[in-house]
Amino acid sequence: MVERETMEFDVVIVGAGPSGLASAIKLAQLAQEQQQELMICVVEKGSEVGAHVLSGAVFETRALDELLPNWQELGAPLHTQVTEDEILWFSDEQKAKSLPHFMVPKTFHNNGNYIVSMGNVCRFLAEQAEQLGVEIFPGFSAHELLIEDDSVKGIITGDMGRDKEGNEKPGFMPGMELRAKYTIFAEGCRGHLGKQLINQFALDKDRSxxxxxxxxxxxxxxxxxxxxxxxxxxxxxxxxxxxxxxxAFMYHCEDNQVVVGLIVDLNYTNPHLSPFDEFQRMKHHPVFADVLKGGKRLAYGARAIAKGGLHSLPKMHFPGGLLVGCDAGTLNFAKIKGNHTAMKSGMLAAESIFAAIKAGDQHTDLADFAQRFESSWVYDELYRSRNFGPAMHKLGKFFGGAYNTLDQNLFAGKLPFTFKDNTPDYATLLSSSQAPKIDYPKPDGELSFDKLSSVFLSNTNHEESQPCHLQLKDAAIPITVNLPRFDEPAQRYCPAGVYEVDDSEGEAKFVINAQNCVHCKTCDIKDPSQNITWVTPEGAGGPNYPNM
Structure with missing residues (x-):
């Protein structure tokens, strides 16, 4: 049994993203207003705040306006306001048609929004939190749950200094127990502790x-x-x-920089599809190529996003804590935005926890959070967009898009219909023999690139001699099941070249290059056998995004 140091806090927050930092700031503000001392700790697995934050991002300031009304005076890094919106239909590799605004859901319009680096916004939020007395610990991963008497009592940070077999190396440091009256889980999409909590407390019961x-x-x-x-x-x-x-998206930021990207829904059926190569191919369309040619690629990253919407939200409260932001799935896919909703969910969590602590409670089930959430503009926004994703899944691009335009623009999301899609993304793949193969062009090194040179730009780094954080329930399944049935899709859906099938010695072997992992969580989501579990590596491992 490893002896661990224990630290006690009023509130521990897992993740220094938008929702976690908004929770911390709101808690500290309430404590200051009520002249109550509150010990608040934020643990962040990235090497610094913002290192693992990746978002588009066109940012709606509604939650920030509420949290820090004087954000402009404080120097928030919101410098580029949206001046023009263009919505395009790409009919082929050469043509694109601009759609008039009345033909697209009004949720796509961005008047008053800002083009930002959410990594830098989070660095700004961290500064505000620390000035209010919040303790932030970057480089520490929340590795395990502390559950006692069927209640969450905090988390255990990851051990530092174990070798690949799990043995202690020289300089080994065991993780710490961070105990709290309440714990907020704000890990982002497909958080590995959030996933455990959903299973442990059946938070997704009766949900899509x-x-x-x-x-x-x-x-x-x-x-x-x-x-x-x-x-x-x-x-x-x-x-x-x-x-x-x-x-697809392209945002023109300050300093002659543009952000370009592609979102691929993970319910696709063709196991031969490579989302990474679709993105590289996309940049050759004249809409993008005319802007990018002669330019220099500065950064690359990839991240899964939760897009199920209102019907897919788990119960967000349980004994001893709350799930907030993308750990729960509060992103509004109809807007292609989730930072403002994540922040607001964190602020509501802070209100609920502060009221409980003030009343002398601890480790209770904060059922009042559900009432706060359902009375908020976040719930109203997600309710109005509840059918957006399911309609696209059920009706297809054209009819689903037409329904959503009608629903959003004429009925404000209140048409009396409810669409649901209860087929999980991992269960949609056809067998490789049923699906057409896709011949992707080789990267030209000017507009399109390979995975390894892209991962290099993400500044990804892991301590090489450590236990693999990509765990297989059954090491045989990739070769005995996934390879013959699906041509092992992990070697294509992973955006970082983590997974390979090596048959150079005449016998197929499944290779995991864990050091390449950019923490996107796609393997945990899309593996058709649900055989891969993503857990946290040593703290500070993973990408180091400077301005994403």
């Missing part, structure tokens, strides 16, 4: 299954003549075809 997309993002420095600061472009259609849904 969660659905996901895989989002890619690159930052480019482009020629000034091709740059239109404040312009936002969204599009759908090519290169995604058939029943593969998703959408």
């Amino acid at each position: 299954v969660q659905h996901y997309g895989l989002g890619f993002k690159e930052i480019w420095q482009v020629d000034a003549q091709q740059h239109q600061q404040g312009k936002v472009v969204h599009g759908t259609g090519w290169p995604l075809s058939g029943d593969t849904n998703g959408g």
Whole structure:
């Protein structure tokens, strides 16, 4: 039995993303207003705050306006307001049609929003939290739950200094027990502790299954003549075809930089599809190529997003804690935005926890959070968009898009219909023999690139001699089940080249290059055998995004 140091707090928050930091700030503000001392701790697995934050991002300031009304005076890094919205339909690799605004859901409109780096916004929020007395510990992963008497009592941080077999190396440091009256889980999409909590407390009972997309993002420095600061472009259609849904985006930031990306819904059926290669192919369309040619690619990253919406939200409260933000799935896919809803969910969590602590309670089930949530604008927003994703899944791109435009623009999301899709994303793949193979062009090194050079730009690094954080329930399944049936799709759906099938010695072997992992969680979601479980590596491992 490893002896662990114990630290006691009033509230422990897992994850220094938008929802976690908004929770911390709101708690500290309430404590200050009520002149009550509150010990608040935020643990962040990235090497620094923002290192693991990846988002589009066009940012709606509604929650920030409530949390820090003077954010402009405080120097929040919101510098580029949206000046133009363009919505495109890509019919093929050369053509694109601009759609008038009345033909697209009004949720796509971005008047008053800002093009931002959410990594930098989170760094700003962390500064505000620390000034209010919040303790933030970057480089520490929340590795295990502390559950006693059927209640969450905190978390255990990951051990540092174990070798691949789990043995202690010189300089080994055991993880710490961080105990709290209440714990907020704000890990982001498919948080590994959030996943355990949902199972442990049956939080998804009577809910629709969660659905996901895989989002890619690159930052480019482009020629000034091709740059239109404040312009936002969204599009759908090519290169995604058939029943593969998703959408492209390009945002013109400050300093002659553009953000370009693609979201691929993970309910696709063709096991030969490579989301990464679809993204690389997309950039050759003239809409993107005309802007990017001659430019320099500065950064690359990928991250899964939870897009199931209202019907897929688990119960967010349980004895001793709360799930907030994308750990629960509060993203509004109809807006392609989740930062404002994540922040607001964190603020509501802070209100609920502060009221409980003030009343002298601890480790209780904060059922009043559900009432706060359902009375908030977050719930109203998610309710109005409840059918957006399921309609696309059930009716397809054209009819689903038409329904959503009608529902959002004429009926404000209140048409008396409810669509649900209860087929999990991992269960949608056809066998490899049933699906057409896809011949992707080789990267040209100018607009399109390979996975390894892309991972290099993510600044991903892991201590090489440590237990693999990509765990197989059955080591034989990739070769005995997934390879013959699906041509082992992990080697294509992973955006970082983590998984390979090596048959160079005449016998197929499944290879895991865990050091390449950008923590996107796609393998945990899309593996058709649900054989891969993502857990936290040593703290500070993973990508180090500077401005994503």
